[in-house]
Amino acid sequence: MTAGQWSTSFSGSRWYDANDLGVNCMNLTKPECNFTPSSLSKGFPPHFNISLRVRAKLEDLASPWLTVPWFLSCWNVTVGPPENIWVTPGEASLIIRFSSPFDIPPDRGYFQYYVHYWEKAGIQKVKGPFKSNSIVLDGLRPLREYCLQVKAHLFRTSCNTSRPGRLSNITCYETMMDATTKLQQVILIAVGVFLLLAVLAGGCFFLVLRYKGLVKYWFHSPPSIPSQIEEYLKDPSQPILEALDTDTSPTDDAWDSVSIVSFPEKEQEDVPQSTLTQNSAAVC
Structure with missing residues (x-):
C-alpha cells in the first residue's frame, strides 16, 4: 500500500497529508494518484513550488519516504485535451x-x-x-x-x-x-431526364422511319364488311340482291342518251346550214 504527503517548504520541514487537498491519495492499492481537486477552493496553490513524497506500507511495515522532484503547477502542469x-x-x-x-x-x-x-x-x-x-x-x-x-x-x-x-x-x-449543391443536383436531374426523353423520342422516330411499312401494317385498321353483307351473314334468309336494290338510289341509275349524227364530207357541204344548226342543237 502507498501513502502520500506534500510540502511547500524547500527544507521539507513541514509536510501535509494529501487528503487535506480534497483528493484520496492515502492507502492506495495502485502506484498512482490523481491530484485533481474536488473543487476550485482546494488543490495545490498555483504559484507555490510543490514537493511530494511517497512510501509503501505493508501492515505494520513501512518503507522510507521517497521525495519527488519539485514542480510548479504554473509551469509543470499538463493540460489534457477538451x-x-x-x-x-x-x-x-x-x-x-x-x-x-x-x-x-x-x-x-x-x-x-x-x-x-x-x-x-x-x-x-x-x-x-x-x-x-x-x-x-x-x-x-x-x-x-x-x-x-x-x-x-x-x-x-x-x-x-x-x-x-x-x-x-x-x-x-x-x-x-448546401443550398447551391441542392440546386445543382436538381438541375442535373432535370437535364438528365430531359436528355433521356430526347434520346427515347429520337430512337422511336428513327425506328418509325426505318420500319415504316411494318408500322403501317401493325397500325392499319382491318377491312370492314358492308352493312348489307353483314346483315345477310347474320340472317341468310334475307335476299341480298333485293336489299342492295333497295339501298341503291334511283338517281344512281339515271343516264343521258347522246346521238351522234355524221355525214360524209360531200354530203355535209350540201346540207343546209339550218339542218346543221338543228342537228347541233339535238346533239347538245
Missing part, C-alpha cells in the same frame, strides 16, 4: 461543442482552443484561437468527410504563463449539402 466533444454536421460546415479539460477560476486563467482539421487524405489546417466552447467550421466542401482534433491552450494570469494542451482523439464526419 472533453465531451460533440460534432454536428451542417451545410458545408461542422459545429463543434466541448467542455474544458478542467475548471479554472476566471481570476487565475482561461483557455483558448484550436481546431486541427483536414479533408480525408488531404492537408491539415488549423483554425483558432477560440475562447468559446462552441466552434463552427464553415467554408467546407459539401458531402465531404473531414477529420478533426481539438486542443486547449491554458493561459495563467496569476503567474503570467501559458501551457499548450494535448490534442483530442481523431474523429471524422461528413458535411451536408
Whole structure:
C-alpha cells in the first residue's frame, strides 16, 4: 500500500497529508494518484513550488519516504485535451461543442482552443484561437468527410504563463449539402431526364422511319364488311340482291342518251346550214 504527503517548504520541514487537498491519495492499492481537486477552493496553490513524497506500507511495515522532484503547477502542469466533444454536421460546415479539460477560476486563467482539421487524405489546417466552447467550421466542401482534433491552450494570469494542451482523439464526419449543391443536383436531374426523353423520342422516330411499312401494317385498321353483307351473314334468309336494290338510289341509275349524227364530207357541204344548226342543237 502507498501513502502520500506534500510540502511547500524547500527544507521539507513541514509536510501535509494529501487528503487535506480534497483528493484520496492515502492507502492506495495502485502506484498512482490523481491530484485533481474536488473543487476550485482546494488543490495545490498555483504559484507555490510543490514537493511530494511517497512510501509503501505493508501492515505494520513501512518503507522510507521517497521525495519527488519539485514542480510548479504554473509551469509543470499538463493540460489534457477538451472533453465531451460533440460534432454536428451542417451545410458545408461542422459545429463543434466541448467542455474544458478542467475548471479554472476566471481570476487565475482561461483557455483558448484550436481546431486541427483536414479533408480525408488531404492537408491539415488549423483554425483558432477560440475562447468559446462552441466552434463552427464553415467554408467546407459539401458531402465531404473531414477529420478533426481539438486542443486547449491554458493561459495563467496569476503567474503570467501559458501551457499548450494535448490534442483530442481523431474523429471524422461528413458535411451536408448546401443550398447551391441542392440546386445543382436538381438541375442535373432535370437535364438528365430531359436528355433521356430526347434520346427515347429520337430512337422511336428513327425506328418509325426505318420500319415504316411494318408500322403501317401493325397500325392499319382491318377491312370492314358492308352493312348489307353483314346483315345477310347474320340472317341468310334475307335476299341480298333485293336489299342492295333497295339501298341503291334511283338517281344512281339515271343516264343521258347522246346521238351522234355524221355525214360524209360531200354530203355535209350540201346540207343546209339550218339542218346543221338543228342537228347541233339535238346533239347538245
